[in-house]
Amino acid sequence: MSSAVARRAAMPPGPRLPALAQTVLWAVAPVRFGRSCTRRYGPVFTARILGFGDVVYISTPEGIRRILRDDAARFDAAAANESIRFVVGEHSLLMSGGAEHTERRKVLMRPLHGDNVAAYVEVMESVVEQEIRRWPPGSTVRLLDCFQRVTLEVMIRAVFGITDSARLDRLRALVPRLLAVNPLIILLPALRRRFGGVGPWAAFQRLLAEVDRIVIAEIRERRARIAADPGSRGGDVLSLLLTQGGENPPLTDRELRDHMVTLLAVGQETTATQLAWFFERVVRAPGALDRVEAAVRAEDWKVLDAAIHEAIRARPTTLDIGRVVTEEWTAEGYTFPAGTLFAVSLGLLHLSDDLHPRPDDYAIDRFHPVEPPSAHFLPFGGGSHRCLGASLAMVEMRTVIAAVVRDVRLRARRAAPEAVTPRGPMLVPRRGAEVVVVANRVAAGRE
Numbered sequence: 001m002s003s004a005v006a007r008r009a010a011m012p013p014g015p016r017l018p019a020l021a022q023t024v025l026w027a028v029a030p031v032r033f034g035r036s037c038t039r040r041y042g043p044v045f046t047a048r049i050l051g052f053g054d055v056v057y058i059s060t061p062e063g064i065r066r067i068l069r070d071d072a073a074r075f076d077a078a079a080a081n082e083s084i085r086f087v088v089g090e091h092s093l094l095m096s097g098g099a100e101h102t103e104r105r106k107v108l109m110r111p112l113h114g115d116n117v118a119a120y121v122e123v124m125e126s127v128v129e130q131e132i133r134r135w136p137p138g139s140t141v142r143l144l145d146c147f148q149r150v151t152l153e154v155m156i157r158a159v160f161g162i163t164d165s166a167r168l169d170r171l172r173a174l175v176p177r178l179l180a181v182n183p184l185i186i187l188l189p190a191l192r193r194r195f196g197g198v199g200p201w202a203a204f205q206r207l208l209a210e211v212d213r214i215v216i217a218e219i220r221e222r223r224a225r226i227a228a229d230p231g232s233r234g235g236d237v238l239s240l241l242l243t244q245g246g247e248n249p250p251l252t253d254r255e256l257r258d259h260m261v262t263l264l265a266v267g268q269e270t271t272a273t274q275l276a277w278f279f280e281r282v283v284r285a286p287g288a289l290d291r292v293e294a295a296v297r298a299e300d301w302k303v304l305d306a307a308i309h310e311a312i313r314a315r316p317t318t319l320d321i322g323r324v325v326t327e328e329w330t331a332e333g334y335t336f337p338a339g340t341l342f343a344v345s346l347g348l349l350h351l352s353d354d355l356h357p358r359p360d361d362y363a364i365d366r367f368h369p370v371e372p373p374s375a376h377f378l379p380f381g382g383g384s385h386r387c388l389g390a391s392l393a394m395v396e397m398r399t400v401i402a403a404v405v406r407d408v409r410l411r412a413r414r415a416a417p418e419a420v421t422p423r424g425p426m427l428v429p430r431r432g433a434e435v436v437v438v439a440n441r442v443a444a445g446r447e
């Protein structure tokens with residue numbers, strides 16, 4: 001037996017299909033592919049994905065806890081994020097590990113802390129109100145597009161603190177194109193060539209350069225403005241990063257740029273997509289929308305959070321997070337060599353029949369009044385890489401949902417659930433969460 005065959009024999013079982021066929025199934029319908037492999041081979045299986053090689057999927061609570069917490073020092077998250085280094089930059093939190101990661105995280109933690117985030121609610125309310133006014137009664141709206149606009153606006157104003165209207169307009173146009181980066185250039189480094197200035201890489205480079213110019217110009221101007229008048233500092237994340245005290249040396253323009261683009265890359269589409277899935281689920285589950293409306297009226301935030309958590313469980317925006325093990329590691333009856341790539345599948349954990357009975361049903365009571373054990377539900381990951389924007393995301397989702405259900409009555413455009421469809425790194429509702437606006441108290445022109 002060759003050593004490659006021997007190594008593969010020692011790996012967890014997985015589909016025998018050729019790598020190309022597995023890659024196509026994984027790329028077209030990742031949730032269906034993951035769930036059918038789990039049913040057949042169990043919660044630890046090996047898939048062969050072109051561009052990545054053997055990928056070990058793991059969705060047991062014990063395995064996930066060990067990778068994210070107990071044995072975290074033996075796992076490298078940055079290596080698994082390598083494919084997006086060219087977007088987020090070398091100073092990004094996503095590109096660091098160990099002590100360097102701890103340092104970078106500390107820097108970003110304070111501005112994204114719950115107390116600061118509460119100050120963004122006013123901006124969020126005004127942004128969502130403006131969006132809702134554009135939904136005339138009787139019309140069909142694609143909520144994913146609407147919430148993309150809302151979360152981008154919140155990001156530009158509350159996180160970047162940009163008020164210059166020319167810059168705002170330009171970023172509004174550029175960012176969606178930047179985030180819709182052609183997945184082929186993420187997966188296939190060989191395509192990252194300029195080919196004489198034509199093709200997806202050259203186009204992406206031009207886009208990134210323009211976003212960088214705007215972000216760096218904003219950083220420089222803000223730095224100068226705050227230096228001239230410290231009282232002009234805003235409460236946004238960029239201003240807080242520019243003025244943080246302590247022993248740390250001030251952040252360079254490039255470091256700030258990488259932090260800001262990272263927040264944009266990981267925070268905007270996730271929240272928009274999760275909001276779209278929330279309504280896609282809630283308008284279809286019998287009684288769920290009424291329950292959410294009653295909770296908002298009664299300011300019963302526990303029920304609203306339960307409804308949000310259940311939507312995240314039932315419709316994850318990404319199926320897994322990547323880790324590369326840096327030394328031999330024994331778990332789940334296998335010994336994995338250093339360099340093994342793991343897909344830590346929070347999505348498959350949340351869809352497990354054993355841990356969440358009838359996982360395809362949307363049921364708010366799964367999370368209320370008693371929540372499932374924390375090892376069975378990790379919406380924002382865990383351990384040293386746990387989502388830094390969890391407070392911001394939860395506050396934003398509560399605020400947006402509360403505003404929508406207070407003023408608007410929605411119903412599903414079609415009874416059938418929308419299919420889960422990959423779009424870039426996100427799993428989105430195929431029709432963009434289409435709903436019909438039954439009534440709207442604030443639609444433009446009604447007063």
Ligand code: HEM
Nearest residue numbers: 263266267270271274321380381384385386387388389393
């Ligand atoms: C519903 C929305 C969101 C979900 C479901 C979500 C989920 C996650 C998950 C599962 C991770 C862990 C990744 C890992 O361990 O490798 C993560 C990391 C991260 N998230 Fe979020 N996220 C959301 C929104 C946000 C927002 C709004 C921001 C900030 C503006 C943000 C910033 C980050 C950052 C910076 C990390 C990297 C943390 C680190 O590596 O130390 N996220 N997120």
